[in-house]
Amino acid sequence: MPNLFKKYIPILAGPMLASIIWLFFDLQPGSPKVTFMAGIAVWMATWWFTEAVDLAVTALLPMILLPVFGLGDAKSVAQQYTDSIIFLFLGGFMLAFAIEKWDLHKRIAIKILSVVGTKPTNILFGIMISSYLISNWISNTATCMMLFSAVLALILETEQFIEGTKNRNKFAAALLLGLAFSTTIGGLATPVGTPPNMYFFKAFKEAYPADTQLNFLKWASIGFPLSFTFLIVTFFVLSKYYFRKGLEINLSKSFFKTNYTNLGKTSYEERWVFIIFITCAVLWFTRADVDFGTFKYKGWANLFQVPKFIDDSLVAVVAALLLFLIPSKKSQNEALLTWNDAKKIRYDIILMFGSGFALAYGFEVSGLSEWLAGSLAVLKGVNPVLVILGICGIVTLISEFASNIASIQLAIPVMIALQKNLDLPPLMLMIPATFAASLGFMLPVATAANTIVFGTKRIEIKDMFKVGIVLDVLGIILITLFCYLLL
Numbered sequence: 001m002p003n004l005f006k007k008y009i010p011i012l013a014g015p016m017l018a019s020i021i022w023l024f025f026d027l028q029p030g031s032p033k034v035t036f037m038a039g040i041a042v043w044m045a046t047w048w049f050t051e052a053v054d055l056a057v058t059a060l061l062p063m064i065l066l067p068v069f070g071l072g073d074a075k076s077v078a079q080q081y082t083d084s085i086i087f088l089f090l091g092g093f094m095l096a097f098a099i100e101k102w103d104l105h106k107r108i109a110i111k112i113l114s115v116v117g118t119k120p121t122n123i124l125f126g127i128m129i130s131s132y133l134i135s136n137w138i139s140n141t142a143t144c145m146m147l148f149s150a151v152l153a154l155i156l157e158t159e160q161f162i163e164g165t166k167n168r169n170k171f172a173a174a175l176l177l178g179l180a181f182s183t184t185i186g187g188l189a190t191p192v193g194t195p196p197n198m199y200f201f202k203a204f205k206e207a208y209p210a211d212t213q214l215n216f217l218k219w220a221s222i223g224f225p226l227s228f229t230f231l232i233v234t235f236f237v238l239s240k241y242y243f244r245k246g247l248e249i250n251l252s253k254s255f256f257k258t259n260y261t262n263l264g265k266t267s268y269e270e271r272w273v274f275i276i277f278i279t280c281a282v283l284w285f286t287r288a289d290v291d292f293g294t295f296k297y298k299g300w301a302n303l304f305q306v307p308k309f310i311d312d313s314l315v316a317v318v319a320a321l322l323l324f325l326i327p328s329k330k331s332q333n334e335a336l337l338t339w340n341d342a343k344k345i346r347y348d349i350i351l352m353f354g355s356g357f358a359l360a361y362g363f364e365v366s367g368l369s370e371w372l373a374g375s376l377a378v379l380k381g382v383n384p385v386l387v388i389l390g391i392c393g394i395v396t397l398i399s400e401f402a403s404n405i406a407s408i409q410l411a412i413p414v415m416i417a418l419q420k421n422l423d424l425p426p427l428m429l430m431i432p433a434t435f436a437a438s439l440g441f442m443l444p445v446a447t448a449a450n451t452i453v454f455g456t457k458r459i460e461i462k463d464m465f466k467v468g469i470v471l472d473v474l475g476i477i478l479i480t481l482f483c484y485l486l487l
Contacts, residue, residue: 091316135186
C-alpha cells in the first residue's frame, strides 16, 4: 500500500499544481486563457520531471486539455502533431534504419574511433565537434538525424569494453546528449544554422530597412566565437557530470583493424545507402539561399515554382522513398529497405514531437507567451547588461516549452517595441533574443534533437534536467557577455 501511494503522489501532483494556479492566480486580468495555459504547462512539466507516467502519455495532454479549456479546437491541436518536421524525423529514421541494416553504421563508427581514439572524453569531443560544424550550415534536426546512427553504433561498439552497467549508461548518455546539445549550439554560428536566425534576418530588414550593417559576416563575427566557446563549456560540463569518477574503455590496439577487416569489402547495398545519405546531406546543405554580404548564394529550391514550399522534410522523404525503390542484390525481390524494416519507428517519439508543437501552439493562442515577453517592459531604465540578461532569461524560459521559431516570432516584435523605449541599438536587443530562442537543454521536447536522443531511453530525465539547467544558465551568461562586448 505505501508503494502504491508513493506511485500516485507524482501523478496527482501535476493536476493539483495546475488547479492551484487556475484557482488562486489571475496572471492577466480579463484574459483567463493565459492562466489556463500556465496551469497546463505546469502540469505537463511536473509529469515530465517526475516521470509520473511515460513521457509519450504526458504528450497526449494538450490534445485533451487545450480543447477543454477553450484554447484551441481538437482539429487545430491535432494538426500540431503532424508538423512537417515529423516527416523529417520519419524520413531521417528510415535512412538510419537502412544504414543500420547493411552495417554501414559499423564501418563509419570504427573509422571515427580510429581517428579520435578510445578515451571517452576524446570520443565525446569528436562527436560534438563533428555535429557542431555540420549544424553551422544545416538544420539542427537534420544534423542530429545524419549522425544519430553513427553515434549509436559508437556506443554499441565500445560499451561492451566498459566495466559496469552504470558506467555504460553514463557513457551512452554523455554521447547522446553531446550530439543533441552540439547541434543546437552549432546552429548559433551562422544565419542559416537554425530557423530562428533566418526569421530574425527577415524581420530585422523589414523593421529597419535603412540599417545595412547586418549581414552574414556581421552575424558570424559574433556567432562563431560565442557558439565555439559555448561548445567547449558544454563539453566540460558533460565530461564533469558523466566522467568525473573516471571511465576507461579497455580496447586492444588491433581492435580497429581487426573489426574493419571483419566487415569485408563494401557491399553493393552499402554503396547505394551511402550515396543516398551523402546526396541527402548535400541537398540539405544547399537548399536555402545564403546572404554572405558581398554575394548571395542561391539555393536549389529556387528551381521550383514556390521555393518556400520546399524544406528539409521533403528531402528526407525523397531519400526514404528511394530506399524503398532501389533493389537489393543480397535479398532477392526486395529493396534496400522494406516496410517491415520501417515498422521499427518509435511512435512515442512522434507523440513527444507533436506535444512540443501543441504546447507551443497553446502558448501562442492563449497569450501566455505574449504575457511572458511583456514582462520585459520592467527593464526600462535598467543597465544594458541587465537588459540583455533579462531578455535572454525570459526568451530561454519560453523556448523550453515553445518551439524555437515560435519563441523568436514572439520575441522580435517585443524587442522592436522595447528598443524604442530604451533607446538602445536594435541589434543589441534582437541578436541576444535570437540566440536565446535556440537554447533549450532541460526538457526532451525543448528541441527536436533532444527528443530524438531521449527516445533511445538511454538518458534519465533527471540527468537531462540537471545538466540542462546548468547549460541554460551558462548560455544566458555567455550570450549576454559576447553580445554586450561585441555589439
